[in-house]
Amino acid sequence: MTDLNVQFVCPDCDHSFSLSTQEILESDTLSCPSCGCPLSEDELKHLKIAINYSQEKNTH
Ligand SMILES: [Zn+2]
Secondary structure, eight states, X not given: OOOOEEEEEOTTTOOEEEEEHHHHHHOSOOBOTTXXXXXXXXXXXXXHHHHXXXXXXXXX
16 A cells, blocks of 8 residues: 655644645544644545545555
């Protein structure tokens, strides 16, 4: 399984950070490590769908 990093920029404090796709899939919520500003549930949901889709494509 490919383990890629996804880059985020916090909308609140402009801190940039990256998380592995594995971490994202295992998380129910994501938040900025600097200020704790959470990523919206919708955004996280779409992100997981996109990751699952690309990983499925890679294994076929
Ligand atoms: Zn932040």
